[in-house]
Amino acid sequence: MTTLTRQDLNFGQVVADILCEFLEVAIHLILYVREVYPSGIFQKRKKYNVPVQMSCHPELNQYIQDTLHCVKPLIEKNDAEKVAVVIMDKEHHPVERFVFEISQPPLLSISSDTLLSHVEQLLRAFILKISVCDAVLNNNPPDSTLRQQWSFSKCIHPIGQAWCSFTVLVHTRDAATRNMEKVQVIKDFPWIVADEQEVHMQEPRLIPLKTMTSDIVKMQLYVEERAQKT
Amino acid sequence: AKLDPSSASDKKVILMPCKNSPSRERVQLWLEARKQYESLQKGL
Numbered sequence: 001m002t003t004l005t006r007q008d009l010n011f012g013q014v015v016a017d018i019l020c021e022f023l024e025v026a027i028h029l030i031l032y033v034r035e036v037y038p039s040g041i042f043q044k045r046k047k048y049n050v051p052v053q054m055s056c057h058p059e060l061n062q063y064i065q066d067t068l069h070c071v072k073p074l075i076e077k078n079d080a081e082k083v084a085v086v087i088m089d090k091e092h093h094p095v096e097r098f099v100f101e102i103s104q105p106p107l108l109s110i111s112s113d114t115l116l117s118h119v120e121q122l123l124r125a126f127i128l129k130i131s132v133c134d135a136v137l138n139n140n141p142p143d144s145t146l147r148q149q150w151s152f153s154k155c156i157h158p159i160g161q162a163w164c165s166f167t168v169l170v171h172t173r174d175a176a177t178r179n180m181e182k183v184q185v186i187k188d189f190p191w192i193v194a195d196e197q198e199v200h201m202q203e204p205r206l207i208p209l210k211t212m213t214s215d216i217v218k219m220q221l222y223v224e225e226r227a228q229k230t
Numbered sequence: 231a232k233l234d235p236s237s238a239s240d241k242k243v244i245l246m247p248c249k250n251s252p253s254r255e256r257v258q259l260w261l262e263a264r265k266q267y268e269s270l271q272k273g274l
Contacts, residue, residue: 037257038257041257041260041261057261059252060251060252063247063251066247067247070247081242163253164254165253166251167247167250168246169245169246170244171243172245174240174242177245180245189247189249190247190248191245191248192246192247193243193244193245199244
């Protein structure tokens with residue numbers, strides 16, 4: 001086993017690659033499980049040796065990829081404290097927040113086994129927890145029984161319907177945003193400081209989902225759920 | 231020189247993409263169109 005610092009090799013890059021790959025799978029799965037998009041756009045795939053649902057909608061997939069492409073330099077430099085997948089109501093107020101709290105140790109002891117097998121096993125547990133999290137969460141607006149009725153009637157959507165949408169929030173430091181700037185320009189995917197209305201949640205209920213501790217990263221996933229969703 | 235934790239550059243910020251994610255309605259329309267296309271393909 002070798003002990004490396006963050007400066008050795010491009011270790012930060014390896015961790016960022018692993019985490020961004022994981023976050024991509026996690027975001028697709030959250031959108032499926034929480035019914036942000038119609039289930040028809042999702043296809044079953046196998047990731048981390050477990051079945052997951054991944055979108056096949058090109059624009060949505062590109063959006064998720066562009067988002068993570070911009071987040072990656074922050075993770076690489078250990079500047080992303082939290083990455084949150086936020087489900088919002090029609091007024092763009094958060095109803096649910098899946099928060100990935102990330103911390104990386106300054107000294108790293110790695111071996112190929114650690115990287116490939118152990119971390120994969122830990123990330124698999126997160127995926128499995130996300131797959132079943134709907135059991136502990138309340139329905140998002142509109143109510144799922146109404147969704148089923150519209151689905152059966154093949155109605156695209158009622159006029160003025162209040163479906164939820166999603167965004168990704170990154171908790172970082174002001175100085176670290178420089179690491180993002182180049183990618184933002186290349187991808188034509190600018191980022192802004194979130195408004196209070198996008199961040200503040202009324203009386204959130206906190207549901208811890210999973211924690212992992214490995215040699216390369218510590219991560220905690222919890223959900224913050226608004227008490228009154230409708 | 232050490233950064234002053236209270237300095238503006240070390241201030242914590244929460245960032246989000248400027249662009250909105252595709253709306254559910256837009257995705258639903260795409261899905262309906264794809265289903266129609268697939269049924270037409272089968273009919274040929």
